[in-house]
Amino acid sequence: MINAEIMGHGVVGSGVAEILINHSDRIAEKVKDEIFVKYILDLRDFDNLSYSDKFIKDFNLILNDDSVKIVAEVMGGVNPAYDFVKSCLLAGKSVVTSNKELVAAKGAELLKIANDKNVNFLFEASVGGGIPILRPMSQCLAANKINSVTGILNGTTNYILNKMIVDNMAFEDALKLAQEKGFAEKDPTADIEGHDACRKVCILASLAFGRHVYPNQVKTEGITSITATDVEFADGFNCVIKLIGRTEMLESGKITATVRPTLVSRDNIISAVNGVFNTVMVSGDQTGDVLFYGKGAGKEATASAVVADMIDCAKHLNARKYLFWEDGDDDYVVEANEPTRLYIYAKSENYENLLENALALFGDKASYIKNKFKGEVAILTDTELESDLLEKANKLGADAIKIMHTLF
């Protein structure tokens, strides 16, 4: 029997408890031993559960109980999760977490402690909920050099954008619907401003390229400024707008890391990822593009990923070591200036002048959609150096301008 403990009994935590307790037979069969939930740490009271006797409020009970070998941290937030996780690792306990904020902020440090103590620190559930991504990325792609990782990492924003695309809804209406359906929180800031996707990009970039990327190093833009007009113009270019998180290794050995609304070509399978689904595409030098897809959130999916990590810990009580990265530094993440195609929306009271400038600047290899009545021109440029394209955009003589990146 292996004693385990769950820190936090919210949505994910209760899911973890339910799977471990209700499916203990199935799990014991896979582990060849029983994973026994000894404690559940939560400051709230849960009196009417079949396992109410397991609840404790004092973290030190766990820390000082040497019989507890595996701890699931599903509280969320950096504090006090960071202190708790660090203490558990230092005490020689393996820790499993779904807490992307914690891993994005403190991953390198916690991985180092786990390594030194020869225990596991696993966090498959922190990216893509129930979709297996981190483990296949690190293990199965072991023979690959990874060039880039690109994904739709937030289900809430993907749901909202999808409603804007398919049902022509305005952003505010789509957000309201997402809140009614329980896909968006009352305070949706972390989702719609891209912060949640940013944390996942940190984890993916750290794992893919071996050095920690911190949230403030990821250039992050949310979806609040996307309009029905943008969606319509994108459609005209055979594209859909998605909130894309991406990290890429440059020739210089530095990397880029971004979260931003992006025009995705309908010829790219990422464009077909709809609703609350998430996806991650890993581009390796040997395998080419490999894509993982599934529900990126939800109680059962996330909890099952946490439990799978706990099973892995139980089968290998000493460090698995397949997840590891070094600390990062300030100038490791840079902004790229590479050949690319951009979407440029421009509006002017002097429409004829705007159109003339656009054609002169971007030539006949770019695509154009015009709305003379509204004084609008949308441009899908040819491939040119990004700085050159931005310079040209400045010369359009537009009263209003909006620029988005593209993915083909």
Added chain:
Amino acid sequence: MINAEIMGHGVVGSGVAEILINHSDRIAEKVKDEIFVKYILDLRDFDNLSYSDKFIKDFNLILNDDSVKIVAEVMGGVNPAYDFVKSCLLAGKSVVTSNKELVAAKGAELLKIANDKNVNFLFEASVGGGIPILRPMSQCLAANKINSVTGILNGTTNYILNKMIVDNMAFEDALKLAQEKGFAEKDPTADIEGHDACRKVCILASLAFGRHVYPNQVKTEGITSITATDVEFADGFNCVIKLIGRTEMLESGKITATVRPTLVSRDNIISAVNGVFNTVMVSGDQTGDVLFYGKGAGKEATASAVVADMIDCAKHLNARKYLFWEDGDDDYVVEANEPTRLYIYAKSENYENLLENALALFGDKASYIKNKFKGEVAILTDTELESDLLEKANKLGADAIKIMHTLF
């Protein structure tokens, strides 16, 4: 230093050799030890390679060399691969293979020997080439009960069908183009008749549900009878035709296993998997649908999956044990009779009678596409018990009839 050996120096084998030899530094860093290619077994001569000195023609040299710990079998075919692999496992060597035919025919037996001898028998490359599927299926979904596995498992047929859909090509022309491009072999039987996909269904079903499924237990149908007319009617129902391999757990504890052309709704992301790409969707009770996608074949992709398995062996010279299934039996795989929707194409010289029968039998909940000029009616039925639908189809009074399953 860990000595390894490669059996076979064809497309995949030469790729494995190149990765191991050219990227030995990168691999040594991951393994924390060197994987050294000591022998390459092939009956042909390869005189002008930088590693020509490694070639041998006598299998016993490998078998009797106790210093060889890891063997990559990339010869293909059941014989003599089966004897060689079995002998290596019995001699205490770990074996990695990309040989789907071997695993589909002999997997349970070889896994049992590996288990008894406490060595590894890994075959990630046998399904989906470079796409990590088997490892994430078994490890990350450990906390799930798998309900079904559905996929596009053959790139050649997917390329051909895609050409028929996008470019309105006839089957024969699309096959010829695939052969010219190197996506189909001179003798394309194994691909277009579904045999290749059938072997992969065997492996997926065996792993998902824990008992061996043999190729003759999989109801297999190829794509040779698909016509441009079918493609057009499917399009009218907002579907595309794909060669779908599928296995499902029934309530009885028995399973289904099929390979057949299937109408896939454009609302299902599987419909967006085009060209030579493969995909596998795993449906679990906790995670819902999780999908893996990538190039299913190709020298580099397949070889990199073989090398990744070799790296795993090198890191864990004792049995990893995450891949395992028991032997199967004759009545374990059955044909299901469940509620479903079918595509029924019917043609008659007495068109009016055919149409009248169709409407009377399938009612207004079915969808119809009619071609009076050609005497054709295509029906997308409502959901009914499969046997009832087939009985009704028999009553249509058609001169010619074609029935396909659907995936929504």
